[in-house]
Amino acid sequence: MIEIDQLAKTYTTRQHGDVKALTGVTLNVPDGAIQGIVGPSGAGKSTLLRCLNLLEQPTGGRIVLNGDDLTTLSSADLRAARRRIGTVFQHFELLHSRTVADNIGLPLELAKASDQERRDRIAELVELVGLQGRERSYPSQLSGGQQQRVGIARALAARPDVLLCDEPTSALDPATTSQILDLLVRVNRSLGVTIVLITHELAVVRRICTHAALLDHGRITESGPVVDLVTDAGSALGQLVAPIPSGVAGRPGAALITALDDDADRPWLSELARTHDLDISVVAGGVERIAGRRVGKVVLQFAPDVDRAIVEDYLRRHEQVQLTWLDRLPAPAAPLEEELA
Numbered sequence: 600m601i602e603i604d605q606l607a608k609t610y611t612t613r614q615h616g617d618v619k620a621l622t623g624v625t626l627n628v629p630d631g632a633i634q635g636i637v638g639p640s641g642a643g644k645s646t647l648l649r650c651l652n653l654l655e656q657p658t659g660g661r662i663v664l665n666g667d668d669l670t671t672l673s674s675a676d677l678r679a680a681r682r683r684i685g686t687v688f689q690h691f692e693l694l695h696s697r698t699v700a701d702n703i704g705l706p707l708e709l710a711k712a713s714d715q716e717r718r719d720r721i722a723e724l725v726e727l728v729g730l731q732g733r734e735r736s737y738p739s740q741l742s743g744g745q746q747q748r749v750g751i752a753r754a755l756a757a758r759p760d761v762l763l764c765d766e767p768t769s770a771l772d773p774a775t776t777s778q779i780l781d782l783l784v785r786v787n788r789s790l791g792v793t794i795v796l797i798t799h800e801l802a803v804v805r806r807i808c809t810h811a812a813l814l815d816h817g818r819i820t821e822s823g824p825v826v827d828l829v830t831d832a833g834s835a836l837g838q839l840v841a842p843i844p845s846g847v848a849g850r851p852g853a854a855l856i857t858a859l860d861d862d863a864d865r866p867w868l869s870e871l872a873r874t875h876d877l878d879i880s881v882v883a884g885g886v887e888r889i890a891g892r893r894v895g896k897v898v899l900q901f902a903p904d905v906d907r908a909i910v911e912d913y914l915r916r917h918e919q920v921q922l923t924w925l926d927r928l929p930a931p932a933a934p935l936e937e938e939l940a
């Protein structure tokens with residue numbers, strides 16, 4: 600578990616004086632999570648990541664990794680703690696004079712592992728990331744996706760507890776992005792590594808994150824399991840990840856219904872219409888895979904004077920189904936939506 604508690608970072612600059620990049624970030628990342636952190640440009644995402652991988656000293660607050668407060672470590676302990684945290688970069692940051700194998704083995708060299716140990720670990724990692732046969736290639740001979748595989752293998756070399764990913768797919772094309780995201784999920788599941796992923800791509804959150812947080816002006820304004828966020832019509836972050844079609848909020852008789860897993864496929868809608876003789880039209884909707892679960896999201900239009908108790912009673916029988924009347928819902932904040940889109 601990573602506990603980030605009231606983390607603050609102020610840069611002191613000649614030109615602009617004090618710049619408050621983080622003003623009290625609090626977030627708990629559960630073991631085994633893929634935690635996405637999204638936010639508009641300048642929100643403090645890179646600063647947060649650099650504080651988490653101990654490249655930047657926070658000016659306040661704590662980062663506790665599995666019980667150890669990383670902000671109070673001595674320099675010797677700090678070196679050991681850095682090995683527990685691997686980082687994957689947007690532009691790979693490989694050493695171009697070294698082969699694939701030597702890039703992957705670099706953290707083990709720095710940790711003074713034996714040659715045998717290093718060779719065995721490199722072989723394991725090359726297989727994990729699917730680069731067999733490319734061990735002796737140089738980064739310039741690899742595609743972007745292959746270079747990012749090397750970056751992921753190198754970040755995993757010292758068997759870290761946490762993998763920090765800084766926009767890991769934003770330099771890649773859609774097909775390669777998809778393969779790298781699959782690899783990150785495999786790393787998370789098979790090695791049990793907790794992943795913290797900074798991204799401005801909401802599709803990445805939808806596709807692989809189990810948890811998400813919204814960073815804005817140096818603080819977390821919302822966070823939680825992705826499935827809870829996207830099924831909560833009042834969640835700004837949930838609506839960014841899986842938006843309700845625009846124009847329906849505020850319409851009398853409009854309702855959002857979310858249904859999970861098996862309930863996403865049940866014919867409860869036709870049953871409701873039939874048994875209670877209701878006129879219902881489907882405004883928009885569909886079933887998507889989000890955070891590894893099936894999430895159905897449908898916007899329905901009932902008659903404005905529909906007996907809401909009938910609808911609510913019927914849906915209450917389905918545990919995984921939630922209903923929100925949209926006429927009571929404020930419209931989501933547009934500027935953030937546009938900035939992140």
Ligand SMILES: Nc1ncnc2c1ncn2[C@@H]1O[C@H](COP(=O)(O)OP(=O)(O)OP(=O)(O)O)[C@@H](O)[C@H]1O
Nearest residue numbers: 610612618619620639640641642643644645646647
């Ligand atoms: N080394 C630095 N010195 C001074 N100010 C900095 C430094 N690094 C970042 N900042 C400032 O801190 C704030 C947060 O920047 P940061 O790069 O962390 O945001 P971000 O969310 O990663 O933005 P982007 O998505 O555009 O990369 C900004 O106002 C930025 O100008």
